[in-house]
Amino acid sequence: MNVIRTAIGLMSGTSMDGIDVALLRTDGRGFIERGPFLGVPYDADFRGQLKRALELARPLHDRNERPSELREIELELTLRHAAAVTAFLERFELSPDAVDVLGFHGQTVLHRPDEGLTIQIGDGPELARRTGISVVYDMRANDMVHGGQGAPLVPAYHAALAGKFQQAGQSVCFVNIGGISNLTAISSDGRISAFDSGPGNTLIDQWVEMQTGRTYDPGGEIGGRGKVVASLAERYLESPFFRSNVRRSLDRGDFAPLRPGEASLEDGARTLAHIAAASIIKSADFLPETPSTYIVCGGGRLNRTLMAEFSTMAERLGSNVLTAEETGFDGDAMEAEAWAYLAVRSLDGLPLTFPGTTGVGAPVSGGVLAKP
Incomplete structure (x- = not known):
């Protein structure tokens, strides 16, 4: 027993x-x-x-x-x-x-x-x-x-929480957007795949603190007033990390912060939110199947700018994005x-x-x- x-x-x-x-x-x-x-x-x-x-x-x-x-x-x-x-x-x-x-x-x-x-x-x-x-x-x-x-170690717990989705025959992917983001996907046949997906909140937090002294962008308000600087986004998203078939776990320092003067406060925050969202989508390409549903936990789910970017990208691929709270969990x-x-x-x-x-x-x- x-x-x-x-x-x-x-x-x-x-x-x-x-x-x-x-x-x-x-x-x-x-x-x-x-x-x-x-x-x-x-x-x-x-x-x-x-x-x-x-x-x-x-x-x-x-x-x-x-x-x-x-x-x-x-x-x-x-x-x-x-x-x-x-x-x-x-x-x-x-x-x-x-x-x-x-x-x-x-x-x-x-x-x-x-x-x-x-x-x-x-x-x-x-x-x-x-x-x-x-x-x-x-x-x-x-x-x-x-x-x-x-890393990651959380997937064993995610898999235990995925039961009701498995009963419905769905593939579900838990996305934890912390300093580094990671994915745990449970395929429709029960296979578990998990790996770090890229930068999460860390780059945004570093940028906002460097520019304002505040430790994060509350609710994504600062980024919501900016626009994506394509050249900066491409610099991050062209990292070999997103091309390698070998998934690896990340250290906080694997992606360098933006340098002063590379963007305005608002554009920098918006660009980094875009990068955090696009990193998830690019890394999800390595999953066995496209998730039916993404369940987002961690502090990044409270950044409305990041979540809007991620939802738009995921919906184009036929995936639904929900916060942990919308599925009865506690994302914190x-x-x-x-x-x-x-x-x-x-x-x-x-x-x-x-x-x-x-x-x-x-x-x-x-x-x-x-x-x-």
């Missing part, structure tokens, strides 16, 4: 804007009961520390290396996750004893899949000690040891929920990644367990 556990997933993504906390009751298979969600934003000073962590990680060649300053940032990140768990438990009147496991993503500071190297900072044993709850962490590494790209919580789901699968030794998701040779489990 499958054991149903209560898990909390913790996600801090490439946008580096905060910690997503979500509760799930699941057996790590087909039973999923979604619980509450809480977003805990980072302050500007800590976002600056995380950007510094990206610089500190760049010269590293061992995923366990922690130069002193990077270790200090890792500890601060861990303490903030512990505080987020405490705030979540207090907000929803839960006891730590009611939670079986935390799924801890940490913060990716370096991802070089071609070198078999990925570094997520975050101290799992310290988080377990601080919260009094067992923690599963470092979930990407074992996939890379076995020849996978280490989905990645954190996935980390809770993966933690339960890890406890049971179930696969987290598959040949069709990360390119690993055979399905493999992963994660390291830390007990309080």
Whole structure:
């Protein structure tokens, strides 16, 4: 008999804007009961520390290396996750004893899949000690040891959510538009395909922050006032990434930000929203079949300019575009929920990644367990 556990997933993504906390009751298979969600934003000073962590990680060649300053940032990140768990438990009147496991993503500071190297900072044993709850962490590494790209990991959860679409004989594609966008497609015959699709919010956020000091384009309002600069769009969309038959996972730094003076504030934001949308469509060409429905989650679904571009492009190909909320899911919580789901699968030794998701040779489990 499958054991149903209560898990909390913790996600801090490439946008580096905060910690997503979500509760799930699941057996790590087909039973999923979604619980509450809480977003805990980072302050500007800590976002600056995380950007510094990206610089500190760049010269590293061992995923366990922690130069002193990077270790200090890792500890601060861990303490903030512990505080987020405490705030979540207090907000929803839960006891730590009611939670079986935390799924801890940490913060990716370096991802070089071609070198078999990925570094997520975050101290799992310290988080377990601080919260009094067992923690599963470092979930990407074992996939890379076995020849996978280490990303994406969310597809196992997407596939579990796709049941009602499968019953209708549809092909469905979950699109997570975070800092980097990724796709999980479940074909009409049940095959799972997943890979990073290109830049998501990161380029837009970098451009808007460089020009205005604001950390993102709220609702896509800035981009909505601009126009697409074709030459800039072509420069990004002609990247070899979109032509290669070998799908690979992306690092935050794989697509360089626009340079000052290349466009007006509005035109730059609009162009980058167009690029984010077109990247999804170009990458979807590598799927076994054109999706009947795209379900969009992640912060990018709130950028109306990006979503309008994507919907127009997808509809030309006969696909429908829906937000996670329009299908009964929570687009903010989905990645954190996935980390809770993966933690339960890890406890049971179930696969987290598959040949069709990360390119690993055979399905493999992963994660390291830390007990309080």
